[in-house]
Amino acid sequence: MKRILLIARREYAAYARTVGFWLSLLAFPIFGVLGGAIPILMSSSQPVSELVVFEDSPQAAGLAAAVQNSLRDEQARRAALRQEAETKIQAAAGGTTGGNMAKGALSGLEGPRMTFVAPPADLAAAAPGEAREAVARRYLGDEVAEDQRLDAVVLLNREEGLPTARVWSRKATDTAVERFVSDALKDENRRAVFERAGIDPAVVSATAAFEPDVTTLSPRSASGGEVSFRDKLPGIIGLASGFILWSLIITGASILLNSVMEEKSNKILEVLLSSASATEILTGKVLGVAFLTLTVLLVWGGIGAFGLIAGLPQYAPMVGEVLLEGGMLGYFIAYAVGGYLMYAVLFAAIGAFCETPRDAQTLMGPIMMILVVPLIVMQMALRTPDAPVVQILSWVPFFTPFLMSARAPSEPPMFEVVGTMAGMFAFALFMVWVAGRAFRAGALSDVKLSWKSFAGAIRGGGK
Numbered sequence: 370m371k372r373i374l375l376i377a378r379r380e381y382a383a384y385a386r387t388v389g390f391w392l393s394l395l396a397f398p399i400f401g402v403l404g405g406a407i408p409i410l411m412s413s414s415q416p417v418s419e420l421v422v423f424e425d426s427p428q429a430a431g432l433a434a435a436v437q438n439s440l441r442d443e444q445a446r447r448a449a450l451r452q453e454a455e456t457k458i459q460a461a462a463g464g465t466t467g468g469n470m471a472k473g474a475l476s477g478l479e480g481p482r483m484t485f486v487a488p489p490a491d492l493a494a495a496a497p498g499e500a501r502e503a504v505a506r507r508y509l510g511d512e513v514a515e516d517q518r519l520d521a522v523v524l525l526n527r528e529e530g531l532p533t534a535r536v537w538s539r540k541a542t543d544t545a546v547e548r549f550v551s552d553a554l555k556d557e558n559r560r561a562v563f564e565r566a567g568i569d570p571a572v573v574s575a576t577a578a579f580e581p582d583v584t585t586l587s588p589r590s591a592s593g594g595e596v597s598f599r600d601k602l603p604g605i606i607g608l609a610s611g612f613i614l615w616s617l618i619i620t621g622a623s624i625l626l627n628s629v630m631e632e633k634s635n636k637i638l639e640v641l642l643s644s645a646s647a648t649e650i651l652t653g654k655v656l657g658v659a660f661l662t663l664t665v666l667l668v669w670g671g672i673g674a675f676g677l678i679a680g681l682p683q684y685a686p687m688v689g690e691v692l693l694e695g696g697m698l699g700y701f702i703a704y705a706v707g708g709y710l711m712y713a714v715l716f717a718a719i720g721a722f723c724e725t726p727r728d729a730q731t732l733m734g735p736i737m738m739i740l741v742v743p744l745i746v747m748q749m750a751l752r753t754p755d756a757p758v759v760q761i762l763s764w765v766p767f768f769t770p771f772l773m774s775a776r777a778p779s780e781p782p783m784f785e786v787v788g789t790m791a792g793m794f795a796f797a798l799f800m801v802w803v804a805g806r807a808f809r810a811g812a813l814s815d816v817k818l819s820w821k822s823f824a825g826a827i828r829g830g831g832k
Contacts, residue, residue, distance in 0.1 A: 376653025439553035603778030629720030708770030714804035
């Protein structure tokens with residue numbers, strides 16, 4: 370036991386003392402924050418497109434006003450929704466903090482970032498058709514000064530009584546103006562059709578602007594009635610737990626693989642085998658990287674708890690209640706232990722046959738491709754945790770830790786919880802036996818990694 374602990378301490382210190390480990394440890398929460406903030410910043414910092422609109426024939430009369438009114442109405446509608454959401458968040462979070470947070474998070478409700486400008490004199494004076502399009506091309510290119518350039522020119526017309534448009538855009542890949550004009554013309558055509566049918570336009574506008582007040586209720590909600598954020602929180606935590614567990618297990622197992630592979634190529638493993646058995650070395654390494662993974666989890670958890678308490682103190686008690694009283698923490702620990710044990714011993718055994726990263730790619734590529742499956746299915750588990758494909762894949766031991774963590778908030782039947790957990794730990798013990806034989810054979814030989822050598826090591830146990 371003493372030798373196992375010494376090897377575990379050595380394995381832990383080899384990584385914990387490096388600057389790169391702590392930088393990579395902090396990278397996950399930093400990039401997690403940036404991943405949510407960057408889209409908001411991109412949306413809010415996107416420049417406002419300047420466009421001009423022309424009715425390109427007498428038949429198009431009224432279309433320009435309809436498109437301009439559509440933009441104004443859409444911006445007003447989104448501004449009202451944004452104000453309502455800000456008020457709700459500010460009331461929940463309390464004070465200015467909630468309002469500022471809402472302004473950042475709801476920047477996407479500001480409406481289309483475009484505005485109509487007066488057309489240049491020569492563009493307005495150009496004859497409809499090819500002549501006007503030729504002038505428009507010049508203002509959309511680099512032939513004029515930057516302050517005179519336009520982002521889009523919209524040419525409206527009617528064909529067989531139906532509205533049409535030709536949208537000239539500065540950027541070939543920018544379809545925002547095209548989508549907006551298309552929606553505006555659809556609304557205008559619907560209004561015209563209803564008007565010809567004798568329906569009051571005001572009725573049409575009021576009908577299109579109607580936003581129903583829909584309330585979701587459930588007898589299983591926390592209040593016994595209306596569904597609130599508290600009822601959705603377990604699902605969010607479950608999905609986050611699955612992704613975090615996947616990251617932790619795969620990161621820890623990869624560290625173990627690289628450690629064994631490096632020590633074998635540098636002949637350090639041979640030195641260790643002179644003073645400890647292969648079983649003691651494998652156990653010590655798995656235990657040392659387990660402590661390393663635990664360190665990562667504690668740091669991530671500490672950062673998350675601090676950010677939650679400091680930024681959203683009203684939600685901190687809810688999260689604590691879900692983790693402790695809801696049993697989510699217990700599920701997470703159980704599945705983390707079983708999942709780590711399966712993957713750690715497997716990756717360590719693969720590393721014992723490898724001396725270079727190229728050697729490991731023979732098996733690591735297919736394994737990582739398989740591990741993409743739970744990442745995809747976990748998202749389905751948030752919406753439909755009882756879907757047949759989710760239930761079936763939950764019984765696959767390699768997928769069980771991630772999928773059952775994501776399904777735990779939906780309270781799956783107890784026989785599924787007990788059965789999948791028992792299957793996972795039984796398979797983990799089987800993997801310990803298999804990997805132990807393979808590790809012993811790989812550590813004591815110079816055989817290159819292959820399916821044949823791996824299978825032979827399991828059968829022979831390294832003899």
